[in-house]
Amino acid sequence: MKWIEFCTRRPVAISMLTFAVLLFGMVSQSRLELTLLPDLSYPTLTIRTELPGAAPEEIETLLSKPIEEAVGIIRNVRQVRSVSLAERSDVTLEFNWGTAMDFAVLDVREKLDALELPKESQRPIVLRFDPSQDPIMRYGLALKAGGGEARRTADEAALKRLRRIAEDLVQKPLEGVDGVAAVKIAGGLEDEVQVLVDLGKLAQFQLTTEQVEERLRAENANISGGRVEQGASSYLVRTLNQFKSLDEIRETILVARAERSIYLRDVAEVRAGFKEREAIIRVDGHEAVEISMYKEGDGNTVSIVDRIKARVGQFGRQLPPDVEMKPLYDQSVFIRQAIDEVVYAAIEGGLLAILILYLFLRNAWTTAIVAIAIPISVVATFNVMYGAGLSLNIMSLGGIALAIGMLVDDTIVVLENIHRAHERGLPLAEAAVTGASQVAGAVTASTLTTVAVFFPMVFVEGIAGQLFADQALVVTGALIFSLVVSLTLVPMMASRAARARPVVPANAVVGDRGRLRRRLSQTRYAAFESLPALLLWPFVQLFRVIGLALGLLLRPLAAVWQRAFAALERRYVPLLDWSLDHRLPVLLTATLLFGLALFTLPRIGVELIPPFNQGEFRAEVQLPPGAPLERTDAALQEVARKLDANDEVSAWLAASYTVAGTGNRLDANPETGGENFGTVNIVLKPEAFSNEGALIAELSRHLDVLPGASYRYARPALFTLKTPLEIEIAGYDLDQLERISESLRRRLLASERFTEVETTLVPGHPEIQVLFDQERAAQLGLDTAVLAARVAGVVRGSVATRFRIGDREIDVLVRGAERQRANLDDIRNLVVNPDSPQPVRLSSIADVRLQSGPSEIRRVDQQRVIIVSANLAYGNLGEGIGEIEVMLAQTPLPSGLSTRIAGQSEEMEVSFRSLTLALALAIFLVYLVMASQFESLVHPFVILFTIPLAAIGAIFALYLTGSVINVVALIGMIVLAGIVVKNGIVLIDLVNRLRAEGQALRPAMIEAGRSRLRPIVMTTLTTVLGLLPMALSGAEGAEVRQPMAITVIGGLLVSTLLTLVVIPVVYTLVQRDADAVDSPAPEPLP
Incomplete structure (x- = not known):
């Protein structure tokens, strides 16, 4: 050819x-970029909307359902899922692979802008990632070794300082890294100015908490007043009225009356405190602040981690000498x-x-x-x-x-x-x-x-x-x-x-011109062939x-x-x-x-895709509902100390840390992932990867003795895959859904094949429910919506304004005094109309009782579902599916309910x-x-x-x-x-x-x-x-x-x-x- x-x-x-x-x-x-696998996670967007004071059922009706209907018609949407939590709705859109996510975000925002939501709700936020995914990198910010017991206990001042360092020196630079979707800080103590209102004095002066908030908000403002021209000079006019100290806050005039002015100090205690703790982080037994980085849904993990490390190297020299920033987890290593x-x-x-x-x-x-x-x-x-x-x-x-x-x-x-x-x-x-x-x-x-x-x-x-x-x-x-x-x-x-080596042809012209031509030929050969050969000869x-x-x-x-x-x-x-x-x-x-x-x-x-042994796992521990954060922390610390006491086990560990509370979980439900939730995180040395099973057995032995605790094991998610086995029970009657899901959960637990059996419908924390008598309230000229907001303002509090120190802003929280909201009787005795000469207590117009409601309501493709999920203790996915199919065939379903096997089996x-x-x-x-x-x-x-x-x-x-x-x-x-x-x-x-x-x-x-x-x-x-x-x-x-x-x-x-x-x-x-x-x-x- x-x-x-x-x-x-x-x-x-x-x-x-x-x-x-x-x-x-x-x-x-x-x-070429480095990734573990081609992108196996469907491109996702999450629409997060908050409505203060709303229960999961109200969130479903007012937020989740309207948003699902609006965005469900967008092109290339594969599936719409939603979780309605207390005060929050998360609607997650799964798109087909190859979807241009920049245009998808624009389509979602266009639909949301045309949607009418309750005026009390916050503006929906579109997150370009799935909040249920693990962070790609975690750091622990702690005092350096050598602090002894002071380092272990870390007093309030030290924890506040660590939190400020994390927010000012770490979080802000990392949020600017290309590909980082969110930086979550957990642990430490967060500054807060607390205005603790004495409800009795408030009623004495016929004032409400709303009036206190309005006055603080109005007085804490710098306002531009325009420009004044005087001669050849021009001057800006500014009204400077922002608070500069706590004393200025205390001297705020709430109302000026003929007999006297009522100051904030007359009805409330103003103090510098810290927000209620959501998490306690301990690294090697010492309290620390955890910084977690989440990547955008279509970002490259290795490239983003490299950029994060480069940014940490830049600002790391600015950290105080007694503070260290220790890597806890780096997904790019694996x-x-x-x-x-x-x-x-x-x-x-x-x-x-x-x-x-x-x-x-x-x-x-x-x-x-x-x-x-x-x-x-x-x-x-x-x-x-x-x-x-x-x-x-x-x-x-x-x-x-x-x-x-x-x-x-x-x-x-x-x-x-x-x-x-x-x-x-x-x-x-x-x-x-x-x-x-x-x-x-x-x-x-x-x-x-x-x-x-x-x-x-x-x-x-x-x-x-x-x-x-x-x-x-x-x-x-x-x-x-x-x-x-x-x-x-x-x-x-x-x-x-x-x-062979080329030679001069035998019939070459002889003579002066021929010899010259032959010499030129030989010179050219030496220059272009012999010289390179000589250089390459060694x-x-x-x-x-x-x-x-x-x-x-x-x-x-x-x-x-x-x-x-x-x-x-x-x-x-x-x-x-x-x-x-x-x-x-x-x-x-x-x-x-x-x-x-x-x-x-x-x-x-048969299975969908083999599991990865990354040399890292975590035990997710759930204590009984109502367990305080300190108790959860103490339980996790006890388990961690027992592991450290075992010389053989401690020799396997490269790092271990515990998280009591919500921690870095961006999808955390404050009801189920709150104070009674925690994790024990284990990182193995490379040579000890094969000992993972033995370590899990040892850890399980210690967790089994925790009273009333349940736990499951999980590994960092390199990509979003569902649980191997999921049973979706669809319907609208929550009572029927709960009954069928509980029946299936018990049957799965009875089988030795399945482990870590869970259901998404779990009772939330014990809660105080306030059921208003609307007819009685109307007779007294009271608006139940105003009353509900007033009760929430006393119990939970409301951020009235922000107190600026330098370039930092601190929340100013207006809330009832602790002694007036400590128990059920205190709530019943709240005066709901303190601005009226005829005080009305909450118990006279509402039924105030202890109850436990659903912690979350899930929906898939605009239908209520309860998901019963399980992992396999032994065998393979095909065998597990076969056994579940038999269970479903033997389970009679009420009218209006349906079941299907989902999870990895569906994708498989x-x-x-x-x-x-x-x-x-x-x-x-x-x-x-x-x-x-x-x-x-x-x-x-x-x-x-x-x-x-x-x-x-x-x-x-x-x-x-x-x-x-x-x-x-x-x-x-x-x-x-x-x-x-x-x-x-x-x-x-x-x-x-x-x-x-x-x-x-x-x-x-x-x-x-x-x-x-x-x-x-x-x-x-x-x-x-x-x-x-x-x-x-x-x-x-x-x-x-x-x-x-x-x-x-x-x-x-x-x-x-x-x-x-x-x-x-x-x-x-x-x-x-x-x-x-x-x-x-x-x-x-x-």
Whole structure:
């Protein structure tokens, strides 16, 4: 072919083009972002709206339902979920992958602007992330070691100081980091000016708390008064009336009367205090302030963490010398380690593939030509990744690792044919062109069969589609580049292998002009060829020494390998001859193996995606409702001290810290995630990752003795996935929903298969409910809405204004005195109309009682649901789903209620269905390519028998290694369908060629088997050994790579062994007339 001839004649041009591709590839690689996986979390937006004083049922009616109806019609919305909490509504929108989130935000804001919500509610806030996701990074701000007991207890002044440092020096700079969605501070004490009103004195002067708030708000203001021109000067007029001290606040005049003015100090105590604590953070037993960073929903974790660290390095020097900022959690560490492990596995696999090539070829130069296809194809693929906007993740890099063993396949075939052409007497340059041209069509078709399996990826939905897309593009790019290398660079290098140094032609002109021309030619040769060779001579000699040393080391191994392969060749031909005489037993054996594999298949578990062992987990502890924050802190500290007292356990820990209260949970419900909630956070040393199970058992032993406590374990969420098993019970009657959900919860708890069984409908904290008698209130001329706000203002308080100190603003909270709101009787005795001469107590117009209401109301796609969730104690997801289906079938449902199994099982069903369709389409496309290549409908059908043979090996490999079937294993099966047919193509193509040359069917089949045994075994082993490090790896992130590697290795090995016997048998069966031949392939493999 002309381009192959061009390549052999223009080696410098081809070399420069190769260097250019490599240069751009390295630049592209340096700009690729690092991520653990392709984005598996649906793009999300959360609309957060607050309505002070509203219960969950009111929040649902007034906020959640109207917002759901307004935004549910936005384009590309996949699902609408809402959680109605006390005083807050969170409506989360899940969008389809690929949605332009900037435009989605604009669409959401447009719908919200047209929505009419209660005037008492705050303006909805649109968060570009899911609040239920874990932060990507946490720091602990604490006093430095050496403070002794003072450091452990940290008095109020120290905790206030830590909180101020966190807010002023840490939070503000970090909020400006690109990609950071929110910075949450927890722990410490937050400054607050408290105005504690004496309700009796307030009633004495006939004033209300609302009047106190209004006066404080009015007096604390700086107002611009315009401009005054006087002569040539211009002056700004400003009224400066902001509070400068607490005394000024105390001297605020509430009302001026004829007899006297009423000051704030007359009816209230004004003091500097701190807000009610929401969390107590302890790092290594010492109180600290926790700073948590959340990323935007579509942000890159590693890049954002790098920017956070850079910003921390900038302001870290400004921290006081006695304060330290200690990293508690860094999600990027695990991601980097997982990426590094994939890179190491790919390098190891490449080296093993090259070793196999050398053992077969036993020629350093030939091995180098074949091996050079690997780095060139890989680096060139980085250009494709950068252009497509992909990242370096364990799936894209796993695609490179998968392709490494296959990148040499085309090169091996091309070089072998060049060698055969050279042996027939052709000069090396001509043999390179002829040999490469003869197999160009065949290797192209062979590569296209592998590439074709990736086209159906456009039909793959769900998580499988996200995982498959990156890998498909990377493998496709790498294989196409390897094909280009095998048909351009390889023939060029092969043609130069033994080329002699250029000399001056013998018929050159002699004479002065001829000698001058010859001298110029020699000078030009020395300048442009000898000088570079001289500069490279030391490196060449070094490589020769290394090659000689490696040759000496590998020579014994190569000799053993050659003897072993020679023995295999001697035994294979008689085996093939016997198989052709006993076709029925061979086919029955293959069918029996396939049936045994199908019988084994149901015994292999199924799951969506393997869980990650990150070396970090947390125990989420829930004490009985009503437990105060201090009690929760004491319980967690007791557990932490017991762990520290165990020398063996403490040796495993890299860090541990406890969070009592809401902590950094942006989705926390103050009812269920409040003072009685806490976490024990554990970070293991890398060498102790395998001890995670033992540590969990030890921690559970200590948690079990906490009175009335429940707990569950969780790991940091690298991406948003639902609980493995979720039962959604939909309906509108909360009582019926609660009854059915509780029944299912008890049945799940009774089964040993399920653990961490929870329901979203749990009773909230004991609450004091005020039920107004509206008729009685109306008779007294009272407005119940005003009364409800007044009760809330006394009990909870209201921020009237903000007190400025420097550039800091502190809330000024107006609230009833503590002694007048301490218990139920105090609430009943509240005077609800202190501005009236006829006082009315709350108990006279309302029923004030203790009650427990729902803590939250969840809705999915505009319907109330209660979700019963569970994890698996043992077994696999498929078995768990089967058991739940039986439970649901045995549970009678009242009219108006419905159930469905959701969670990961729902996503798994979508992904498995899509992958099954993709596999069928991949097989069909492979058939189309082969039919086009062979110009036959029968021969491709014969080759497709390699796919069920590969399934035998894949199923047994998964079963014997204890692996389960998940989306990664199914992706491996699809890839396998494109790989295994290459061996059949190589074999059948040569059979057709030999038969076209006149050989009979049986001799042609035996000769083809003998001739193609070496390249088939060689390409199989390079692929298998290229994947072997990935299959054997036990390092970070290996869980998600191993199923694919195991599937491909098992399927390829078994398929290769059976292909060499079964395919010849099937071919002779379908070839009814031994003398008739199908149309041979236009460019058969040699």
